[in-house]
Amino acid sequence: MQYDVVIGLEVHAELKTNTKCFCACKNQAGSEPNTNCCPVCVGLPGALPILNKFAVEQTIRAGLALGFDINRTAIFERKNYFYPDLAKAYQISQLVKPICVHGSLRVGDKVIPIHRIHLEEDAGKLVHGADGNTLIDYNRGGVPLIELVTEALQEPHIESAEEAIAFLEKLRQIYIYAGVSDCLIEKGQMRADVNVSLKPKGSSTYGTKVEMKNIMGFKSVYRAIKYEIERQRDILDDGGVIEQETRKWDDDKGENFTLRTKENSQDYRYFPDPDLLAVEISDAEVERIKKSMPILPDELKARYMNEFGLSEYDADVLLQFKHVSDFFNECVAEYNQPKNVCNWLTTEIMARIKTETGAGPILISKQNLLWLIKNVDDKKINRLNAKEVLSKVWGTNLNSEAVAKQNNWIIDIDNGALDGIVKKVVDSNPNVVAQFKAEADPKILNYLVGQVMKEVRGKASAADVMAKIKELLG
């Protein structure tokens, strides 16, 4: 039987702020355990939460980046559950009036509707020991977290694992460019819950949803969705019924198993947190944040393609990492040759910074790189030597111009002298010239170019030399 697949996503991202959501402890990963904690963080009786203005601002910023409406009144609720990652036995979250409602995200040709983004606090970190004990570090507890939920009952839906990953990658890029989160997946700064349901093709009734929570990494999300679609398809094809349940994805085994069924589903007993006032968000505040919005990837892409004439592929490569496109923008602001700058960045620089999980820092200054690009463009240094300079300068505090001079790579040979050398090489290689005249294949001339370059120790442009040889041979 043919089925329509419907995929829902709940995406958590840790906000970039100085302090936690409800206290003035640092929002800082990598500290010694329980050193960014106060009575609020560890839920001591009588401790009162005080909401961080910037966490609200960042949530609004995330919402604006995705075209959300901003609720003018936001309310915080307690979500009660008993687990040691929450010292208070409840998480402060939002249910009835989240900060952002009704947004969307374009993935390919589809505009996927998004239900809401709300602000909540992250939980502490548990380390399960082999001795039957669990260690708790509350540094992460109270870190501001935004949860985005896609629209469950409104089309178009995410319909495949590929679309889900495209959605997550696009969302991650937007959050990073908007400056709301670093979204480091390996540090758990972005996590996804996935729900999957199948319905007979064309049917207007939705199937039963199965949820998988806290899947780490996009590759795992992809595999988990593929697996769950197949599992449900097998059950339905055999005439079975899908149970509404939460399943746990086991990445090592590549399969999932039942965690919680509908009968023992959680009862969170949400109610408004009496410790926190409702927040009034004025038009003026929303306007102020709108004005402070950084330029987002879609807008940059359009500029790269329309104003700078870059290909879509090149634009995507530059935009894949914010620090690369930032560097590109700075370089172009100073040297208005976007295509040439782009070529250097997408080849030489990307090759040096790309890692398995992302990209490292660019270890050459804008000035040093621009010196190389400009001087290659002006034929003051040949491309191969310029790449050599880049290798020598990379990761050091050497200066491109000094390195080029030291190695005697600055092209200072005058035209007349170069003509003389070209003539000498052509005259002393009659066999090559004869072969070229017989076969008319310009590749044969590469040998002569190489000879000239050797004579001038690379201090000429290969293209110039080729032109001179061709001219000489008529």
Add this chain to the structure above:
Amino acid sequence: MLSDSEFEHLRNLSKLELSEGEINKFKADFNDVIAFASQVSKAQVDLTKSYFSSIKMEDLREDMPKPSLKQEEVIKNAPNKKNGCFVVPRIME
């Protein structure tokens, strides 16, 4: 009145083990508390107005860090601690 199943649900959420005697005692207490709180519903209020108080976003806390507690202070009262962490029995979902 709290039904037996509602009471059992609450007991379960609270992770409490109760004896037969405690169950009867707490059930009675619970019903007293609910009866007391129910007086609120007799109040004459205009439900078209909202009664919750609010704060302007502008007046929220600025995002400036303040010193946290020292690690030994944070875990001082924990019955079991290790490597600067609280230690609890392992609970897996």
